[in-house]
Amino acid sequence: MNRGNLAEDPRVDRPSSSRYSRYGREGNALLYVSDREWKKVLAEEKAASARQSRKKSSAGVKSVHSAKRNVYAAEQTQGRDKGVSAPAAAFSKLEVGMHGRLFGVKENSAASASESERRKANGPVWRPEPAAGGKAASDLERRMEEASSVFGTVKMARPYLNAPNPLLESRNIRRAESRKVRQAESRKVRPAESWNIRPAESRNSRPAGPAADRRQPAKAERSQKTVSPVSLRKVLVASGVGLLTAGYIAAGVHFSDHFYPSTEFFGIKASGLTVAEVKRQVEKKVEGYQLQIKGRSSSSSSSGTGDRITADEIGMKYRDNGMIDRSMKQQYSVVWPVALLKTILVPNEEKLGTEYNSSLVDSTIRNLTLFDSSRVIEPKNAELKYTADGAVITKEVMGTRLDYDKTKAAIIHALNDGSTSIDLEKEGLYQNPEVYADDDALNEKVKALNQVLGANVTLGMGDQSVQINPRMTAQTFLSLDMDGNYYVDDSKVASYVVKLADRTDTVGRKRTFRTSLGTTVELEGGDYGWTLDADSTAQELEEALKEKKKEALEPVYFTTGLCRDKNDIGTTYVEIDLTNQHMWFYKNGSLVVDTPVVTGNPQKNNETPSGGVWSLKGKYRNATLKGEGYATPVDYWLPFNGGVGIHDLQKRYYFGGSVYNGAGSHGCINTPLAAVKLIYNGIGAGTPVVVYKDDSQEAVSQNTGMQDIRTITSYIEAQYGTVSDDADSEDETSRSTQSAEVQR
Template sequence: MEEKDLETRATRSSRTSNNQTGKKPKNKKNRPIMVPMVAAIMIFTLFLLIGYAFFQSHFLPMAEANGTKIGWMNVDAAQKKLEELNGAQQVVIESAEGEQQVIDLPEKYNVTKEFLDENISQSSIKLPINETFKAELEAKLNELTFAEGAPSQDAYIERGEAGFQIVPEQYGTVVDKAGLMEKVLADVEQNTGEYTYNVADFYQKPAVLKDSEELTNQMAALTQKENKTITVAISDKSVQIPKETLQTFLNGEGNADQAAVEAWVTQISPEYSSISQPITFTNIHGETRRYLNNGSYGWSINIAETAALITQAVDSANGEETVTAVIDGDVNQSSVVNQTYVEIDLNNQMMYFFQNGVKTIETPVITGRYNKGTATVPGFHTILYKDTDTNLEGSMLDGSKYSVPVKYWMPLLSYGQVVTQIGIHDADYKLEHFGNKEAYMTNLGSNGCINTPGDAMSQLFAASYPGMPVIIYGTIYDDAPSEFDKPVDHGEPV
């Protein structure tokens, strides 16, 4: 009894102690869960070890070489499959008429076990190409032959009836062999598997198309130039260049052709230059006549310099341009002679000198001997130059020679800028015959020159200048024998 009480107390004491420390007795149910987890880890590790060992001799699942899948394969199987890439393939070139040229592709890839084994751990492999592959293929492609064909033509600008226009390009039939070879080589390298080509797809194309920026800009420049307004100021006149004329100035590149501009300036020069205009003159008797200009009195347009200025204006970016023509000569020399000049009246054998519109010299003269071959020819002349103390030498109609010393000598320039070898000079050895209107009918007549008293000649020489007008008029030689040997102009009545 005492023993049971002791045991009971001990048990209670133990429980009380356990309760006081907070500890719970172990749960034997957790032990079965740990066993499967350990087993799973061991199996996974085993699979990893097996997989690692497997892929030491096999390619990874997603592996491919040049686009060909070789996943899970060993080296032998992969080599066998990849060698199919070197299978018999052909390049076929078809002509427009349906004829074919066929090329067998050389072996492209160098597929070796050593290479595959070295890259077995790679997922994307690029096979090495045989060193001779490209050279062999290019050699075969170079052997291709094609018909000569018609060449393509570039678009271009031409001048038509309505102005400048773009002529469209034309496509030819010449094969671009280099382009075809480049395409074949690229396709074979990429293993497209489609190696049939039509030569019509490789005809050489025009280099310049109708809608190209180059032609578009060029056409815009031409349109702007041919529609611009260019006015040429010529002394006190002006002329606007017509659009049709502007078009002729432009070449195909849209630039002004100075030669064409010069041709136009040359064409209009006689119309505007005073040196080309007739001379209007009213003589001392009140008769007004129009004479041909001898080509030295007045001013003319400097063709080259004026054309250069117009060329610059055409090529400028401005829509409007005014060009001032370059003038050669004296713009004050009017086509109406009424200021400073010499007037010779053949019928009355008189000479007059007007300076600034005022008559300062009036003197009798003796003109050419009565024969058209020695006549003093009517018309508009100018003084060519002035000389003093010289000898006038020549031959008369009968062949006799003459040599006349003169104090003052002023030769004349006649129509067409002809040096007539006649002029105005002193002749005092004929002093007593001046005033005889019939002296020219005798041996006193000159060889065409205007013989003048020394005093009057001295005054005239001092007041005159080279280029000064000399107007000769009269009809005394109209009925003379022989023929005139110099230009004659009686003038037209105005």
């Protein structure tokens, strides 16, 4: 619809149509412009009506009202027939003004003047324009004219504003009908006509009359719009609600004496069971109850595997303490959904009534294999382990050591709860190590150590040899610098070698010696043994550690012996017993010769030095021994302590016994020729010579006494063989004459 051009109204400063003006000027009739003017017009109409009511009789007023009703009925009928309302048909144009108001405009220039005068007196009068060939419109005009002739100008209450918009109404009706058809097709529901529903019009029918004629079209139209099919969804919803209500009540009745799902007593699922049924199952469960105990397994032990405690072992019985009955009373079946949810979210924490013998429990637990000391493995921390190449980390040992008190408490708690199994590992009852293999500090230390470790040096010292491996290097020779790095500390190396010398040097050190007679003597003097050069040895060791050498390293010595073992006398030595005046010679553990001898004369202060070990300084043939007032030629000379040595003395006829007390030597060891030959051929320089006194009863009792040379020679030759005088030993060092000085 075209609204036309709007212009300013000169009277009220409101916009209106530019083609029409107020009150029929220029031959046009403009009915309404704005709300404000409409209120003003209403007030004027009310005042005019009041004035006319006072002038006219009540019969005239009734006639007017009847005429209005007839006019309205005719308008409604004509609107239904043509799709346009009766008031709209009375105008030649319809326009939309401000605020969406509908304007009806009737163009009639002939009646403009008289109409203006009448409007001033009685207000605006509406006259419907005759429709083409329309009888209803002519009747309407006729009745309006008759009413005007009798009572003056009839002022209507603007029925066209109260009626629906004729242009919009027809379009809305068509849209509603189209929407109903689409909804019926999409939902596959029969249209309203197929349902045997009586229309609202027939149900609300009334006797014909003026008022009924006027209201009947609107009612019929409303009935046509409100008729709708019975919703299947509503029926289903109503049915569902009924079923749910019935189910809710049935469930409440059921749960009044049956336990909810998720209910559990002593490991028994009580869902759907009555109190009596649960009690019977509990009694049966207690009779056959067993608590399985799972311990920590290890590679060397299966401690705890298969351990269990039965009801018979501890005397367990069921005692009804009313807990099951209380649980049933607390179900509150009236609000069973809430109570069921509470049962799921908050498990029952009450304890069943059971009883057992506490002393039997304690003895049963102590007899478990978990506490068998022969199977228990102690926990061990992860730690450094050194190999030939450096440091590594050994994995921790978890062990199987349990805390008895805590374990006992956990087992009793499981018995009280009715648990069928308990995992001691999960309960945290084992004593665990404190340091694990993934410890950061431990791994950092290993990394730093491996920067300097790697040497593997062996210091050769017989049975006292020292293996300097990465472990010993890290523990003995390394230090940390300011940056936290490890290095070989030369001061620690030197200190270690000094301590090593003090521990292994043997010269002048005390020794315990087991004699040929089976006794034991203490030795301390002499010059035989080993003396380490600490400075030179420390320097060589430090170099080997820094260069990470893997080799044997021979220490540097000032003095050496034949054997580097802790017992450095070894298995090759000469043994001289001054008390029993006897001598033995062993080579590589075998006895070469034993013979009686004559040692220094103590009566003349020529006693042979004793109580120590001396090193043989050499061996000589055909030497002349000289001293103060004497010169004695000998065939064999074996010195070991200054001028004191072993030699033959062919002019001596008796050996052994107590000969030395009155006719002893100047300090040397006078030996039979047959014996000295054997010693000379088997001995070498550096051989230890042990000289001691043994006054023990065991040693003295074995004294062979004094023997003559013939008996001695026969015995030696028979036992050990003979040696030719002309045989030269490869160990002979000199044939020159030697001078011997007797010790005091």
